[in-house]
Amino acid sequence: xxxxxxxxxxxxxxxxxxxxxxxxxxxxxxxxxxxxxxxxxxxxxxxxxxxxxxxxxxxxxxxxxxxxxxxxxxxxxxxxxxxxxxxxxxxxxxxxxxxxxxxxxxxxxxxxxxxx
Amino acid sequence: xxxxxxxxxxxxxxxxxxxxxxxxxxxxxxxxxxxxxxxxxxxxxxxxxxxxxxxxxxxxxxxxxxxxxxxxxxxxxxxxxxxxxxxxxxxxxxxxxxxxxxxxxxxxxxxxxx
Numbered sequence: 001x002x003x004x005x006x007x008x009x010x011x012x013x014x015x016x017x018x019x020x021x022x023x024x025x026x027x028x029x030x031x032x033x034x035x036x037x038x039x040x041x042x043x044x045x046x047x048x049x050x051x052x053x054x055x056x057x058x059x060x061x062x063x064x065x066x067x068x069x070x071x072x073x074x075x076x077x078x079x080x081x082x083x084x085x086x087x088x089x090x091x092x093x094x095x096x097x098x099x100x101x102x103x104x105x106x107x108x109x110x111x112x113x114x115x116x
Numbered sequence: 117x118x119x120x121x122x123x124x125x126x127x128x129x130x131x132x133x134x135x136x137x138x139x140x141x142x143x144x145x146x147x148x149x150x151x152x153x154x155x156x157x158x159x160x161x162x163x164x165x166x167x168x169x170x171x172x173x174x175x176x177x178x179x180x181x182x183x184x185x186x187x188x189x190x191x192x193x194x195x196x197x198x199x200x201x202x203x204x205x206x207x208x209x210x211x212x213x214x215x216x217x218x219x220x221x222x223x224x225x226x227x228x229x230x
Contacts, residue, residue, distance in 0.1 A: 032230050041224075042223060045221070051216045104161075106160075
């Protein structure tokens with residue numbers, strides 16, 4: 001069965017410092033991995049995705065994520081955090097096979113707080 | 117291009133009442149989805165549709181019904197509201213269901229059942 005784990009409910013970081021939001025996954029077949037961000041009282045917005053190829057994926061607002069197949073991880077990173085990055089971040093996975101083809105499975109979310 | 121729109125934004129229902137959550141997309145996407153978001157639980161798939169006239173159950177379909185008569189619209193029906201259905205509901209759409217296309221989300225409907 002497909003599943004996603006975000007081991008940290010909360011990540012706190014000072015503005016200007018690097019940030020990492022962790023995600024590990026379990027999937028049958030090849031994974032397609034996504035990061036979404038949710039600002040208060042808003043819907044989810046797509047940040048970036050890994051489909052195939054280069055393990056380092058760059059996305060919106062200076063975010064990037066690294067796919068690590070051996071560790072089944074897809075951690076979200078940013079070299080220098082901004083206060084405006086404070087939001088709820090979701091990791092999601094789908095795969096290329098099985099009866100759940102195309103369906104997204106979400107982690108529980110990580111609340112990122114960047115303080116000035 | 118409005119993307120995915122949802123109405124209403126907020127609603128309070130009494131136990132046993134019924135309502136329909138509306139969802140419309142103007143991107144000509146074939147695939148549409150309904151999720152519910154509970155605090156600390158991520159998003160769970162309720163129902164999805166692969167095109168007009170075709171719908172299927174997701175992980176948590178009990179207590180809900182859907183229909184898809186057009187490509188644009190995908191309403192979610194609650195027949196007998198229960199407190200367990202208090203949640204935030206998101207509609208989403210994507211170009212295909214191949215798994216590697218991102219989904220586009222509406223702004224959500226916050227539903228309280230008392």
